[in-house]
Amino acid sequence: MSITDLPWPPLGDQCASSGRPLRAGEPVVSVLVDVEGETVRRDFSSEAWEGPPEGALGWWRCVAGGPAAPTQQRSPSDVLLDLFDAWSPGAADQTGQPDARYVAAMLLVRRRVFRADDAQEDPAVLTVECPRRSETYQVPVNVPDETRAGEIEALIDAALNPEQTPG
Known part of the structure; x- marks a missing residue:
């Protein structure tokens, strides 16, 4: 802490x-x-x-806060970590979205928030380490189809740019 x-x-x-x-x-x-x-x-x-x-x-x-104060922008990596957690199986507010979680994990690897284990034994599971959290995750490889990839992209974009999302 x-x-x-x-x-x-x-x-x-x-x-x-x-x-x-x-x-x-x-x-x-x-x-x-x-x-x-x-x-x-x-x-x-x-x-x-x-x-x-x-x-x-x-x-x-x-x-000082209030309606005229600028809102604090969260980093994209923190937003992606929150999505990764929300899309996990058994998350409190989600039923689990394994394809979206896989995409979030890959984006976090690309951003160097997660490190992929190069010595993985099971090609059906992506093993990633998050040094920031001192955690290791096993993420089933679940590549979305083209339609679902567009949906996931829209969900991630809405989370990263909430001020641009139509209300």
């Missing part, structure tokens, strides 16, 4: 120094401080920022 995976308190809606409401899209500096053994987040507008307070655990620059 990295420090970015920890559950930090959410961004506040006003400047900790001036009390002024933070506007959507406005640059903000956030600080983590220890208050009586509890980690507390304080957010400062850029103009009110005078440096980290004494004893600060950490600080960083970010952007």
Whole structure:
């Protein structure tokens, strides 16, 4: 687990120094401080920022949320990993899509997120390692036909470009 995976308190809606409401899209500096053994987040507008307070655990620059704030774009590799998981047999929200999972695995190999095992013994199974997750997966080779390949491509494209998907 990295420090970015920890559950930090959410961004506040006003400047900790001036009390002024933070506007959507406005640059903000956030600080983590220890208050009586509890980690507390304080957010400062850029103009009110005078440096980290004494004893600060950490600080960083970010952007205030709200409707005008830009949405954070997830990396295509993370989206593909989520699809790979969702298309696995027995996934909570899917019935399993072995051909789509195989395509996602191949794309993740191409992106160097997965490493294919060159010494595979069974040609019907693709063995891949994901160093990021410290996991090895056995993916049945299931090449989709041309029609299904187009459907899978559309599903992947919609996941990678949600803002372009018609609502």
